[in-house]
Amino acid sequence: MTDNRINPPQHQDSMPGHEDQMTPAPIYIRPGYRGAGKLEGKVALITGGDSGIGRAVAVHFAQEGADVALVYLNEHEDAAKTVRLIEATGRRAVSIAGDVGDEAFCQQAVSQVVKDLGHLDVLINNAAEQHPQETVTDISAEQLQRTFQTNIFGQFYMVKAALPHLKEGSAIVNTTSVTHYKGSGGLLDYASTKGAIVAFTRSLSENLLPQGIRVNAVAPGPIWTPLIPSTFPADKVATFGADVPMKRPGQPAEVATCFVFLASEDSSYISGQVLHPNGGEIVNG
Template sequence: MQKKTARAVRPPQSQNKPGTEKKMNPVPESEPVNQSGGKLQGKVAIITGGDSGIGKATAILFAQEGCDVVIPYLSETTDAKDTQTEVEQLGQKCVLIKGDLGKEPHCKKVIDKTISEFGKLDILVNNAANHWESKSLEDITTEQMMKTFHSNVFSVFWLTKFALKHLKKGGSIINTVSVTAYRGSGHLIDYASTKGAVLAFTRSLSANLAEKGIRVNAVAPGPIWTPLIASTFSKKKVSEFGSDTPMKRAGQPNEVATCFLFLALEDSSYITGQVLHPNGGEIVNG
């Protein structure tokens, strides 16, 4: 169903409480914006880090809704090809781009190749990130700090900057932040700092782009079972991962992907500058 157009200007009007919709001018829009299935038909999305974890689950879910996807990934080619296969089995195109998003020229290459392949870009999901556990601030070298910020913050800035001239009204930018952006992390100090930066970037850019009709939102996962977890922490921490949440378990990538889908859809057309929190029940007031 097509949306009505004139939303900003309404004639003066009043009613006795509690009021009735039929007397309102214009009448509030209550019908579903889109019907279920194929909600992203004909759309093109870039999903960084889509080779595994949350990015993979999001790529598959987007494809299920009719979206072609571009997956920039760092090095795990086997995982990336597995994701590509699953996307293509759903009848959608999937372009893989290997390389380091912490380098500005590669970010430009990702956007250029997307436009070359598809001629447009509708959705940008800045999801790729990295972290290293450190017991104290003194253990974090300048090299590690720079690497974390290049991977997690600069990549988001560069990709978004190069994507903007191709995103049109109705476009959506969705950034992955983290519960650590809200409560911090004693052993992931540099990582939590980058996620705080991406959170501020999300809110600032949303205000900047609101009049252009491009929405900017974020998803802040809690403990989610991904390869980054298994490759970062000790065996004991991995075995207990997520057990300290109110739900007493880690989440699965497909329990987070639905947040990205919602924020990519016109279903969330009145939401920008906001964050969804799939974190197992932790209250973070953000």
């Protein structure tokens, strides 16, 4: 993909943002992408699946033969469009609105997926939120709790709910972030949750490998998703991604193929690892 855009100034007032309000729209699948049946017959559940990276993963999974369930917070129009995109490939789609920070909701969502789609093979823990603050003293107890509740508690809850339905050959892929590896002075609580996700991924891998379930993660760099204009002021959005070696933000389509790889048998000898689609930044781990 050779898209070298730096995006115009823009801001959205509600989080986690809406893809249909972004200019230009994110690229969720590379033109000419052809699936190869890598996930044929699989059922995948994707949190934060309505837009951004989640939408791109959903569409790629459908192109590879999977039926897909989307869990999202309240972005109903984005979710409806993603459902249409999945169904256009000939695959089945389910969308479920709710808060992954609520363990009871996670249990209900997984039960609905299994009821509607028959089984569950792949869990993608992608839902997240972030709230920039200049100093640690600006982070309220409420914000700290909320960020951890969504970003890492939600992953625990979803794994606990999904595990009784997963079997040998199943895969779990968690979304972490380059901020874990580089740090982020303005996203202290967010970066901390992303570090927790890496530790969770490595530890869960050791825990589940005896059952034949692989667990890996993806650590995106600056990716053009609704979280960006809904989080940052317009002037910062206009320079978003310009500081990485590739001098541009990445597109969701450039991340989604990492999830395809880790969810499929192409990565059958890989577990407890992290892939880094981050525009050329060198990180350890």
